[in-house]
Amino acid sequence: MTTDALFDVLVIGSGAAGLATALAAAPRRVALLTPGPEPAADGASRWAQGGIAAALAADDSPRLHAEDTLIAGAGLNDPLAVARLTASAPGLIAWLQTLGARFDRVGAALALGREAAHRRARIVHAQGDATGAEVMRVLAAAIEACSHLTFASRRTAFALTRDAAGRVVGAWVQGPGGSELWRARAVVLASGGYAGLYRYTTNPPGSDGSGIALALAAGAALADLEFVQFHPTALAPHDDAHGQLPLLTEALRGAGAVLLDARGKRFMPALHAEAELAPRDVVARAVWCEAQRGGAFLDATVSIGAGFPQRFPTVFAACMDRGIDPRAQPIPVVPAAHYCMGGVRTDAACATSLPGLYAVGEAACSGVHGANRLASNSLLEGLAHGRALGAALASRPLPEPGAALPPQRRWQPLPAALRARLGDLLWRDAALRRSGDGLARAEAALATLAAEVPAASSGRDLLVLAAAMLAAMRARRRSVGAHFRVDAEAVAAA
Numbered sequence: 408m409t410t411d412a413l414f415d416v417l418v419i420g421s422g423a424a425g426l427a428t429a430l431a432a433a434p435r436r437v438a439l440l441t442p443g444p445e446p447a448a449d450g451a452s453r454w455a456q457g458g459i460a461a462a463l464a465a466d467d468s469p470r471l472h473a474e475d476t477l478i479a480g481a482g483l484n485d486p487l488a489v490a491r492l493t494a495s496a497p498g499l500i501a502w503l504q505t506l507g508a509r510f511d512r513v514g515a516a517l518a519l520g521r522e523a524a525h526r527r528a529r530i531v532h533a534q535g536d537a538t539g540a541e542v543m544r545v546l547a548a549a550i551e552a553c554s555h556l557t558f559a560s561r562r563t564a565f566a567l568t569r570d571a572a573g574r575v576v577g578a579w580v581q582g583p584g585g586s587e588l589w590r591a592r593a594v595v596l597a598s599g600g601y602a603g604l605y606r607y608t609t610n611p612p613g614s615d616g617s618g619i620a621l622a623l624a625a626g627a628a629l630a631d632l633e634f635v636q637f638h639p640t641a642l643a644p645h646d647d648a649h650g651q652l653p654l655l656t657e658a659l660r661g662a663g664a665v666l667l668d669a670r671g672k673r674f675m676p677a678l679h680a681e682a683e684l685a686p687r688d689v690v691a692r693a694v695w696c697e698a699q700r701g702g703a704f705l706d707a708t709v710s711i712g713a714g715f716p717q718r719f720p721t722v723f724a725a726c727m728d729r730g731i732d733p734r735a736q737p738i739p740v741v742p743a744a745h746y747c748m749g750g751v752r753t754d755a756a757c758a759t760s761l762p763g764l765y766a767v768g769e770a771a772c773s774g775v776h777g778a779n780r781l782a783s784n785s786l787l788e789g790l791a792h793g794r795a796l797g798a799a800l801a802s803r804p805l806p807e808p809g810a811a812l813p814p815q816r817r818w819q820p821l822p823a824a825l826r827a828r829l830g831d832l833l834w835r836d837a838a839l840r841r842s843g844d845g846l847a848r849a850e851a852a853l854a855t856l857a858a859e860v861p862a863a864s865s866g867r868d869l870l871v872l873a874a875a876m877l878a879a880m881r882a883r884r885r886s887v888g889a890h891f892r893v894d895a896e897a898v899a900a901a
């Protein structure tokens with residue numbers, strides 16, 4: 408099917424970044440595509456627990472927030488992008504409140520949590536640990552009221568389309584009735600990250616990097632693919648499970664929960680001055696090592712205890728589902744792929760290297776996060792950049808697109824068994840501890856896998872993305888931020 412309609416803006420993905428872009432682009436005619444049945448149904452945004460970072464406290468400032476962001480990113484961030492983002496954060500919280508977001512309060516003031524590597528309490532949260540759900544609730548309600556917007560559910564983009572001049576002018580999309588062409592004057596990738604490719608992840612299955620893969624296939628420049636953040640504390644699976652594991656938010660450690668080894672002894676104080684609140688990658692590697700040795704556990708029995716169900720209802724429910732009562736017993740944990748700093752390279756205007764193509768949120772690599780993301784900076788980034796891009800697209804003339812060229816690939820996703828093999832090979836050799844030998848082994852396994860997948864298919868594009876990740880990990884021979892090479896001297900203690 409080919410839609411005759413020409414939209415001003417095509418937004419691919421309906422997470423926080425996509426919805427913010429679509430809202431802010433009014434009164435432009437916007438098409439918003441998502442694989443799920445409704446706007447807030449899929450993507451990582453609704454799973455976000457801890458919150459949104461913003462310098463709101465009297466002892467805080469956007470400058471301090473920026474400094475913490477640069478330290479977490481090991482200085483590989485773009486300082487101007489960081490300064491712009493942290494300066495925009497207080498206004499963004501106010502905007503969400505005008506949309507109706509109900510954030511947790513202490514008296515009249517917003518309650519501010521503290522997470523690892525933040526020197527101030529600056530995490531705005533909702534219902535304890537359900538911030539993403541609250542943000543998505545208000546954004547989804549806001550887009551319902553918009554007449555400039557066409558929302559198309561059950562649609563997955565599998566190729567970008569360009570005109571004869573090389574400008575991106577739309578996307579080929581798999582819909583309920585087959586392939587469709589969606590044309591637009593500007594195309595925005597808001598399709599999330601690729602952490603869901605790993606065997607253990609905190610992300611839903613749709614965070615598979617498919618949007619980034621189609622940008623790569625169209626020739627867009629990617630950046631920083633080696634920087635994948637692993638969350639130290641996901642609820643350990645019962646068995647040989649693959650895929651999304653419940654996250655045990657960092658706010659638990661912020662509230663005093665401690666990590667124990669299999670003998671019940673704390674191991675973080677010996678490894679880092681900040682102990683359990685050390686940077687995420689330091690804690691994640693320590694948990695990985697303890698998990699190999701016999702198990703790692705998060706103990707909140709003393710620090711949170713009876714207050715657990717009220718303070719962390721989402722985590723409490725996930726633990727109880729697994730038969731673990733966190734008020735009375737330590738919770739078994741493993742690290743899991745959580746957030747991707749890398750993505751489609753963008754400039755200050757969210758423009759990619761391809762004319763007509765923009766990227767926001769986790770799909771983009773805007774330079775904000777550097778080698779490691781500071782906790783709770785990503786909802787902020789997606790929302791702030793989405794709003795800014797939408798407003799920019801609304802306020803300037805958009806060029807007339809040329810005729811779309813036919814698709815260069817066909818819709819053919821990776822079969823589940825091959826996707827599981829991909830997850831395994833990334834988990835084994837491209838996760839928390841990497842080496843040249845391990846990465847070479849992963850590349851060989853990936854080549855074997857690729858031989859089973861037809862060329863010019865959407866499934867093959869995911870493998871090409873995985874190959875680009877491995878190449879980036881190989882090319883960075885020294886450890887920095889979230890990238891840890893066991894075969895090279897660590898250059899940053901992170």
Ligand SMILES: Cc1cc2nc3c(=O)[nH]c(=O)nc-3n(C[C@H](O)[C@H](O)[C@H](O)COP(=O)(O)OP(=O)(O)OC[C@H]3O[C@@H](n4cnc5c(N)ncnc54)[C@H](O)[C@@H]3O)c2cc1C
Pocket residue numbers: 419420421422423424425440441442443449450451452453454455456457458459460538539562563564565597598599600609610611613614616617618654745746767768769770782783784785786787789
């Ligand atoms: C468990 C968990 C907890 C987190 N907690 C926090 C937190 O407390 N604070 C914080 O700042 N960040 C947190 N994060 C990270 C944060 O949630 C994400 O970085 C952020 O929500 C990404 O938003 P996004 O809009 O870019 O992508 P997403 O919310 O992932 O949305 C992507 C959208 O694109 C769609 N899509 C994907 N591929 C295609 C395609 N090919 N065609 C069409 N549509 C496509 C998806 O279905 C989805 O609708 C957390 C993440 C997880 C998983």
